[in-house]
Amino acid sequence: MNSINTLLTRLDTFRTRVKINPYLFAFLLLTISMLIQSVLNTYTNQIDYSIFVICIFLTAWYGGFFPCIAATIVGFLLVDYYFIPPLHSILPKKADYVIAIIFLIEGILFGLMGEARIKRETELNKAYEAEQRARKDAEAANRIRDDFISMASHELKTPITSQKLYLQMVQKNVDLNTNPKLARYIRLVSTQTDRIVNLINDLLNVARIRAGKFVMHYTPTTISEVVYDVLQEIAPINTTHNIILKGHNTKSIEIDKERISEVLINLLSNAMKYSPEAEKIMLTITEKNKQVIVSVKDYGIGINKTNQKKLFTRYFRAEGTNEQKYEGFGMGLFIVSEIIRQHKGKIWVKSTEGKGSTFSFSLPIAKKAYQKIS
Ligand code: ADP
Numbered sequence: 001m002n003s004i005n006t007l008l009t010r011l012d013t014f015r016t017r018v019k020i021n022p023y024l025f026a027f028l029l030l031t032i033s034m035l036i037q038s039v040l041n042t043y044t045n046q047i048d049y050s051i052f053v054i055c056i057f058l059t060a061w062y063g064g065f066f067p068c069i070a071a072t073i074v075g076f077l078l079v080d081y082y083f084i085p086p087l088h089s090i091l092p093k094k095a096d097y098v099i100a101i102i103f104l105i106e107g108i109l110f111g112l113m114g115e116a117r118i119k120r121e122t123e124l125n126k127a128y129e130a131e132q133r134a135r136k137d138a139e140a141a142n143r144i145r146d147d148f149i150s151m152a153s154h155e156l157k158t159p160i161t162s163q164k165l166y167l168q169m170v171q172k173n174v175d176l177n178t179n180p181k182l183a184r185y186i187r188l189v190s191t192q193t194d195r196i197v198n199l200i201n202d203l204l205n206v207a208r209i210r211a212g213k214f215v216m217h218y219t220p221t222t223i224s225e226v227v228y229d230v231l232q233e234i235a236p237i238n239t240t241h242n243i244i245l246k247g248h249n250t251k252s253i254e255i256d257k258e259r260i261s262e263v264l265i266n267l268l269s270n271a272m273k274y275s276p277e278a279e280k281i282m283l284t285i286t287e288k289n290k291q292v293i294v295s296v297k298d299y300g301i302g303i304n305k306t307n308q309k310k311l312f313t314r315y316f317r318a319e320g321t322n323e324q325k326y327e328g329f330g331m332g333l334f335i336v337s338e339i340i341r342q343h344k345g346k347i348w349v350k351s352t353e354g355k356g357s358t359f360s361f362s363l364p365i366a367k368k369a370y371q372k373i374s
Contacts, residue, residue, distance in 0.1 A: 022063025275300025
């Protein structure tokens with residue numbers, strides 16, 4: 001059964017690659033059948049119909065209905081007038097009609113079957129080619145969009161960075177205590193500038209990931225150190241939530257400290273953003289199976305099961321979330337998951353709609369640290 005399958009698959013490949021005319025194919029098969037039959041005839045003096053039946057079947061498989069009928073008729077004439085004595089007789093006998101009808105019925109059945117199969121296969125091929133074309137077009141469009149985003153972000157980064165620098169100089173050199181209004185304006189401009197800088201950085205990171213140029217720089221540190229630094233960094237921005245830290249881990253991990261800080265800042269910012277009514281956020285450090293695990297738990301809007309599956313894909317924003325209320329571009333978790341992936345860690349979410357979410361990630365503890373302790 002397997003060898004028949006292989007033969008038919010090879011025949012399919014042959015048809016798509018060599019594209020030989022089906023009538024010519026039938027003619028070649030019949031010639032081969034005739035040669036085999038001639039050789040057999042010298043030994044047995046008997047006709048072996050099965051050779052011609054196989055030949056007709058293969059023609060139906062290869063060429064469909066009409067080539068199969070042609071092969072049936074020619075096959076019958078060969079069998080009847082060439083091999084069956086009297087040789088080269090052209091006057092049909094009664095038995096010949098029966099054989100002819102059997103041959104024809106068989107030919108029609110094979111032909112119909114072959115035709116249906118070829119039709120289905122052609123349709124499938126067409127659908128496959130259309131899909132491939134659509135995929136290529138989409139990829140090309142994506143590439144153009146990525147290139148444009150990357151170029152625009154690079155162009156924007158320079159002026160916005162110098163704008164931020166000038167703002168810092170104003171904050172340092174102007175006595176803002178004497179002018180509270182000006183101080184407020186400068187604070188507002190500074191916040192907005194930070195948002196633009198963050199957006200540009202996200203866009204650049206996404207472009208780097210897409211281009212395979214998102215590189216990590218690993219150094220040894222501990223997760224507790226990273227967590228403390230991040231908590232200090234976000235304290236001035238966090239005016240709404242009480243972040244409660246539980247757990248501590250000082251085993252050595254080899255990480256890109258800046259990128260893992262970005263992961264934490266992103267998860268904490270999301271926890272704050274998507275739990276505006278809540279007051280606390282739980283930040284937990286644990287250890288399991290030679291991995292440190294960090295979890296950020298909020299008591300906010302939560303995420304339904306369908307959306308949870310797509311959270312870490314590019315530009316994904318959960319449907320049903322009030323998009324006006326919660327600003328964002330759906331890049332953060334995509335970048336976060338890529339950072340964790342490159343660290344050979346894992347990221348996952350547990351969430352109940354209306355109750356809150358827990359985002360966790362794991363990072364492998366450095367082998368050396370483990371060997372030292374055990
Ligand atoms: P952004 O927040 O900028 O839209 P993210 O990639 O950080 O992009 O998040 C993707 C989506 O996941 C968000 O739009 C939001 O719908 C959902 N999400 C992320 N974090 C939370 C959270 N803590 N609670 C509820 N929804 C969240």
